[in-house]
Amino acid sequence: KLATAVLTGATDIGAAIVDADLLLIDDGAGGTLRKTAASRLKTYIALSQAVVYAQSTNSTTCANNTATKIELASDIIDTASLMASSRFTVTAAYEGKYFVLFQMSFNHTALAKRISAAIRKNGSEIQYADIHSSKGSNHTAMSRTSIVVDMEADDYLEFFGKHDGGADKTSNGGTATNVQIFKIN
Secondary structure, three states, X not given: OOXXXXXXXXXXXXXXXXXXXXXXXXXXXXXXXXXXXXXXXXXXXXXXXXXXXXXXOOOEEEOEOOOEEOOOOEEEEEOOOOEEOOEEEOOHHHOEEEEEEEEEEEEEOOOOOEEEEEEEEOOEEEEEEEEEOOOOOOEEEEXXXXXXXXXXXXXXXXXXXXXXOOOOEEEOOEEEEEEEEEEOO
16 A cells, blocks of 8 residues: 555665666556566566677787787677677677677788777678778778678677788787777667
């Protein structure tokens, strides 16, 4: 009943709200109070949006004119646990549009005419960025690309680096090589 102490708000639950907590809701604004699990709020207010920020923790050597998969060994943020083994894979609960930003740096001392960062969806390249570089001692050049991409269940993204400089080049590890992914609907 509405007049009971249960609904006065006098006592705080003293803990975080969890999926198993029950809430009272006026069902369809018809005056009938019904219980619902707190877990249902996620689908209604979209709190379950996926956000990923991953970066490499070591260098990856990229062979000349060969796309090399970049190992993103450190997930800084992965709110939906969709990143594993340097692959971002969407489950049915997280289908939708994503904004993806991938950037990487190359360290080299030999001439590299072009270096590129590429994003592949389900094994096919969907976006890449080329930049022209120059020779120098421990020269560093950055390549970055971004895209908005539709993702359905079991679709996956991977990230690649490539150069055309003749000798092997090395992509720089640390914060310079990273991926940021945000679900936008």
